[in-house]
Amino acid sequence: MAQYSASIITIGDEILIGQIVDSNSAWLADYLFHAGFEVKEIRSISDQPEHIQQTLDDAIATTDLVLLTGGLGPTNDDRTKFALNAYFNGEMVLNESVLDDIKAFIVKKRGYLKLIENNKAQALVSDKATVLRNPIGTAPIQMFNKSGTLIVSMPGVPFEMKHVFEHKVMAELHKHFVLEAHAYRTFHVVGYPESELANKLEQWENDLPESLELAYLPSPGVIRLRLKDQVNHTHNINVQAKKLYEILGSQIIAEGKEKVEFTLGKILKDNNKTISVAESCTGGLLGHRITSVAGASAYLKGGITAYSNEAKEKQLGVNSATLEKHGAVSEAVAKEMAIGAAKAFNTNYAISTTGIAGPDGGTETKPVGTVWIGFYLEGEVYAQSFLFTHDRMVNMERTATVAMYNMIDWLRKS
């Protein structure tokens, strides 16, 4: 099988001065991986023409596809288009169809046409480029060819980039390359630190056939193992997956490229069940994660974030005696919170979180990172405790992730 290589280059100061996280590249890398490309490198560079040109030299010399994002905005600090044109020895020309697109876009957005100089400048393209129209923004997409490498320049605004990549650029890639998707499976493993999991899998990993490649993808609360076959033998992967299940059993709690909120959502939807959440230490994150899945309103009825004891009593019906006896971060309160959410929203299931996210609030017996998660399943109630780290945001993320994985586990057991 032909394996094509790719580079992703992000242009602009926003990333270099740390103002934004480069989420575009991860999205593109994931897309390219699944389309069958091997991404060799991701670079974020300034929009200095010499920097762009030198980076292009490198990327064109080593990869079959170069994707550029950013630097196409209407403001003066965006110089990518001119640098690209110079690199390919072209002339900038006004593209009338692009200008029509821009006009139509502005009319749609504002209700009337008000074209400013900055907008007109966006219709300038290189005469060396193949231009793809951008149906949802004002920056056109340009494609160039050099030394057998395809170079595609796209806007940097994430939703715009994603839209034009999916709807315009992918079709072009299929014309240029004979793409074959990677054969792979991804296993979501819970309950192990990375080093212990590696230790447990050492023998199995050493015995893997040459063509198989294993990657550890740790994130707060879960380690995903991605097993990829270089020559696309699905059979090889399946044989090894069977062995992996023999070693890890139910510690493999899900499979697939999707995040856990998709898996949980699918189970709820398929079984026509509803869920609600009662949050303390996650402050809304658990509900946010569940509702980040399109169509979540079919199963998530709602949630209550109760930071204070008063709110836990009044909104979730937690007993003041329970709070007094056990404290807010306790098994008993986690259980009463879960029951309270299920009752408030009249749902089949409910998840609750109560813990000490940090950085303050820890005690000798309940240090920062102590978390109780409660689970309500049509009348049955459970709770589990965890000790996470001392980082507030990591504790919140980990609590939300673990809560969803364990809910899936309880659902399977029940």
Add this chain to the structure above:
Amino acid sequence: MAQYSASIITIGDEILIGQIVDSNSAWLADYLFHAGFEVKEIRSISDQPEHIQQTLDDAIATTDLVLLTGGLGPTNDDRTKFALNAYFNGEMVLNESVLDDIKAFIVKKRGYLKLIENNKAQALVSDKATVLRNPIGTAPIQMFNKSGTLIVSMPGVPFEMKHVFEHKVMAELHKHFVLEAHAYRTFHVVGYPESELANKLEQWENDLPESLELAYLPSPGVIRLRLKDQVNHTHNINVQAKKLYEILGSQIIAEGKEKVEFTLGKILKDNNKTISVAESCTGGLLGHRITSVAGASAYLKGGITAYSNEAKEKQLGVNSATLEKHGAVSEAVAKEMAIGAAKAFNTNYAISTTGIAGPDGGTETKPVGTVWIGFYLEGEVYAQSFLFTHDRMVNMERTATVAMYNMIDWLRKS
């Protein structure tokens, strides 16, 4: 002033196959910017030794500081340490103090000592490196010198990297470099698309003194303008800031590097006021953003996410007649939701969100992206409507951001 340049290199397949977003680099870039460095490039590369070595060649040739993250985990797919040692022509040696740290770390984490081979391997370091101890993990930090460039290798786990960078590496940077923080101000501007803002500021921007550099930092709901002086003349910046306020007035809604949740939190804390949230289309994100600030429990009492009409009535006391007459996405419902949250949690202020996040649920009169945000201020109630994009996650983020900025605006007006 000496201006030092830096590169950030992230090693490992996780980013290249799109499994994780490189948030480390943005965090480091922000930190380096404020410390006075200019970040020239951020690269994510594989852990192939030749790739690491070639990238180091480039980075050392062009920058004064090279920060490496990742590739130090205990699993077999982490090869950075050996590649670095080979690059600097060193020998790997077992460092006993690092081994002691690892043992102590494991005892603290598990309660007893169980050292596996993978852990021992983490105590191997290059004899060409200056080793910094890692107090919160098992991977040591190594520093190298070459051709006047300082190279620092750190673990890739975000909270571990941040901790060692802040507590160990920064002190070393102050020893190696004469650092002077950048002179800059950041203005948060709301209410303009990027192209219109650029148009409005064109004359002012063209007239800026040579030493001033302007960057547009757009994100959902706000554009931040960063004005930096290359030669650290705070005076120059202040003169231009005054002009900027004359042009934009109250559209500049905040200043500073912090996100809006910090600004809102500070106002509430300073005035000893409390707040609650009632969320529909943001599904918990608004509460999560507010509680992401350490110490938020002092002012955020809680929140209710009510997806269904039934929950809006039962949990927030929205009238069924209002829902029937105006629909859930309406000014009247947004107002009643805000009142309901303030009542439920007994707070001074409340914010509500109700809208169509998408991708489904849009109608002719209320397309996807239609959002109403309600504001309750000690008895007064307001609501504002917005039309955002067709991307679910962007709509959620933008709604949460705009809700907080506008709450600040209402607080200032009241």
